[in-house]
Amino acid sequence: MIQKFEFKRTEIDGLIEITPFNADDIRGCFTKDYSKEIFEQNGIKHDLQEVFYTTSYKGVIRALHFQREKQQPKLVRCIYGHVYDVVVDLRKNSPTFKKYLGFDLIGEKHNEILVPAGCAHGYLVLEQSIVSYKCSEKSYGEYDDGILWDDKDINVRWPIEKVGGKGKIILAEKDKNLQSFEEFIENYGGF
């Protein structure tokens, strides 16, 4: 079966859910998840600067991250496994400011999302997973920042019951010490 690229705009401006090109055959499958030309034909400018991958155990939460300066648009795909992926709009003039959308990114489905600048991003790992990032801005460690995954104002409904509950969540020390949304507003007033 052949699946062509499909681009689905979401309620959050610039956040796009993408079904990539995929061809299955008796050997397995061939997937093309980025094409500068096809993206541009669909009105999306995304010039790659860097690509990286994270491998995570079930129960890991990496969230909710952004760069304070030089925000990093990123095309995110779970290439193996299954994650519940969350994007939060932090652009103060956006009609969806403070809203989040969640997506099941599943290796076997090949689906991916384009996260625009000005949004925080993170995910809960539902099965051991590898996630790829194709970024149109460089990573700058000095601007690395984020908001707590369980912030009360953003109130993401993480499906933690699927990993055995809160006691099973694996968090990096740095992610336990992130600011709240309220502190983010005090510090930056939004993007």
Ligand SMILES: Cc1cn([C@H]2C[C@H](O)[C@@H](COP(=O)(O)OP(=O)(O)O[C@H]3O[C@@H](C)C(=O)[C@@H](O)[C@H]3O)O2)c(=O)[nH]c1=O
């Ligand atoms: C992102 C990045 C990390 N690193 C280093 C820093 C650290 O020692 C190690 C792991 O990085 P982190 O702990 O920041 O990785 P992680 O917490 O997985 O950060 C990622 O989270 C998801 C949700 C995102 O959206 C990404 O943009 C990114 O923020 O790799 C680089 O050297 N270059 C890079 O480009």
